[in-house]
Every structure is written in C-alpha cells, then in structure tokens.
Amino acid sequence: MSELPLLSARDLGKLYGPRIGCEAVSFDIHEGEVLAVVGESGSGKSTLLKLLSTELAPTSGNIRYRMRDGVTRDLFALTEAERRFLLRTDWGFVRQDAREGLRMSVSAGGNVGERLMAVGERHYGRIRGTALDWLGRVEIDTDRIDDLPRDFSGGMRQRLQIARNLVTHPRLVFMDEPTSGLDVSVQARLLDLVRGLVAEMGLAVIIVTHDLAVARLLSHRIMVMRHGHVIEQGLTDQVLDDPREAYTQLLVSSVLAA
Numbered sequence: 001m002s003e004l005p006l007l008s009a010r011d012l013g014k015l016y017g018p019r020i021g022c023e024a025v026s027f028d029i030h031e032g033e034v035l036a037v038v039g040e041s042g043s044g045k046s047t048l049l050k051l052l053s054t055e056l057a058p059t060s061g062n063i064r065y066r067m068r069d070g071v072t073r074d075l076f077a078l079t080e081a082e083r084r085f086l087l088r089t090d091w092g093f094v095r096q097d098a099r100e101g102l103r104m105s106v107s108a109g110g111n112v113g114e115r116l117m118a119v120g121e122r123h124y125g126r127i128r129g130t131a132l133d134w135l136g137r138v139e140i141d142t143d144r145i146d147d148l149p150r151d152f153s154g155g156m157r158q159r160l161q162i163a164r165n166l167v168t169h170p171r172l173v174f175m176d177e178p179t180s181g182l183d184v185s186v187q188a189r190l191l192d193l194v195r196g197l198v199a200e201m202g203l204a205v206i207i208v209t210h211d212l213a214v215a216r217l218l219s220h221r222i223m224v225m226r227h228g229h230v231i232e233q234g235l236t237d238q239v240l241d242d243p244r245e246a247y248t249q250l251l252v253s254s255v256l257a258a
C-alpha cells in the first residue's frame with residue numbers, strides 16, 4: 001500500500017448553467033479507505049460522483065489519480081480511450097437504480113462475464129466458473145445464472161450489480177445510494193455483504209448515501225454536503241459522535257429521533 005492518495009480532488013466545481021451542482025470540493029482518498037458522502041437531496045452528491053468518475057466534466061478544479069503503474073495523472077487530461085480503460089478495469093460504479101448498472105436483457109452470468117471479457121478473459125469455462133463463484137459470493141443461487149435480471153427482486157439485482165462491478169478487482173468503486181429502495185432487512189444483509197467484500201478486497205470506496213447508519217457501518221471517513229458545498233469532513237465516528245457544524249448536528253439528531 002502506498003502513502004500517496006489514490007485520488008485527490010481539488011477545488012472541484014460543476015455549474016449547471018447558473019445552478020450550482022457542487023463547488024470547491026477538495027478531499028483525498030487512499031487505498032482501502034471507504035469515504036461516505038452524505039447530505040440532503042439536491043446537495044450535490046451525485047454530481048460529485050459523476051465528476052469523479054469523469055462522466056461529467058468539471059467547471060473548475062481538478063482530479064488527480066494514481067494509476068496502476070504508480071504514475072499520478074490528471075483525470076481530465078486522459079484520452080477518451082484511457083478513461084474508458086479505467087472504467088473497465090480500475091473502477092466500478094454501483095448505481096442507485098440497478099437497471100442503469102446492469103444489462104437487463106443479458107443473463108446474470110452474462111452480466112458478470114461481460115466485465116471479465118472487457119479485461120481480456122476469453123476462456124468460456126473460466127468465465128462461467130468465475131461468474132458462478134461470484135453469484136455465490138453475493139448470495140444468488142447459482143441455478144439462476146441463466147436468468148435475466150428483470151426476473152430478479154430489487155435486492156438480488158443490487159447483489160448482481162455488486163458482483164458485476166467487483167469481479168475484475170477494481171481499485172476504486174463508486175456507489176450511489178446502493179441500498180435505497182430496499183426493505184430494511186434486505187438492506188442490512190446487503191450492507192453486511194458489501195462491508196465483508198470491501199474489507200477482504202481492500203477496496204477504496206466512495207459511497208453516496210443519505211442514511212447516516214449506512215455511513216456509520218461502512219465508512220472510515222465522512223463528508224457532509226449541503227447546497228453543493230462540503231461543510232464538514234473527518235473520521236466517521238468523530239463527525240457523527242461530535243459534529244462541529246450545526247447542520248451536521250441537526251442531521252445526526254434527526255436520525256436519532258427517528
């Protein structure tokens with residue numbers, strides 16, 4: 001593991017016309033670290049993830065990323081081909097809506113196998129074997145391998161999305177509200193699963209959630225956003241147990257009261 005950050009964002013901003021998506025966001029994330037981004041609806045969380053994953057171009061600021069060869073590069077100076085390569089190999093992106101993160105007309109096994117093929121695996125037997133292994137790891141019955149995700153429950157789809165994203169051993173995974181819209185009991189199992197895999201694989205994760213319990217369970221550090229700005233960041237336990245900002249205090253107390 002390196003002392004250098006895996007990713008550094010500095011003064012990152014995105015305007016949608018006159019409207020602020022996010023502004024002056026700066027942070028570092030290291031390998032093996034889980035960073036939670038929390039804040040109310042419209043605070044800029046998804047905008048930030050889309051900037052970090054280069055889906056959106058920033059209006060200001062920059063993002064530096066340490067590539068597998070150890071060289072730190074400015075993400076927006078990469079070529080399109082280099083960016084696509086990162087998305088296929090180094091990164092995962094677990095979407096809030098599984099329909100955006102899965103190919104709904106491709107079998108469960110195909111959804112996992114496709115990512116392996118994208119990194120060069122060509123051997124059918126190995127692809128199928130690895131897909132079976134990953135379905136098991138995310139607790140999907142292996143006899144569902146040839147079924148389409150459209151026949152899966154919401155929780156199963158999210159687990160399949162996680163398998164599809166982690167099968168290539170990415171170094172950094174973005175997650176946008178991966179558990180929202182699921183039953184509480186399904187949520188809890190999914191979170192346990194994610195926590196186990198993240199720890200075992202030593203992944204860096206940037207997870208967006210409006211649920212402080214999710215942040216508490218999964219993250220080492222937390223960043224609180226409001227109106228597009230980071231208003232507080234620090235170690236998760238410190239921020240949640242002893243928030244400095246009035247707004248964070250309100251967030252924490254409203255959860256406790258709920």
Ligand SMILES: Nc1ncnc2c1ncn2[C@@H]1O[C@H](COP(=O)(O)OP(=O)(O)OP(=O)(O)O)[C@@H](O)[C@H]1O
Binds near residue numbers: 019021048
């Ligand atoms: N494509 C867009 N065009 C114009 N404004 C946008 C666009 N996407 C987001 N915004 C605005 O940017 C701000 C931040 O939105 P964003 O989706 O990042 O918030 P969020 O924290 O992810 O909210 P939620 O919790 O509801 O998903 C909001 O004011 C939103 O209306």
Ligand SMILES: [Mg+2]
Binds near residue numbers: 045047
């Ligand atoms: Mg959002």
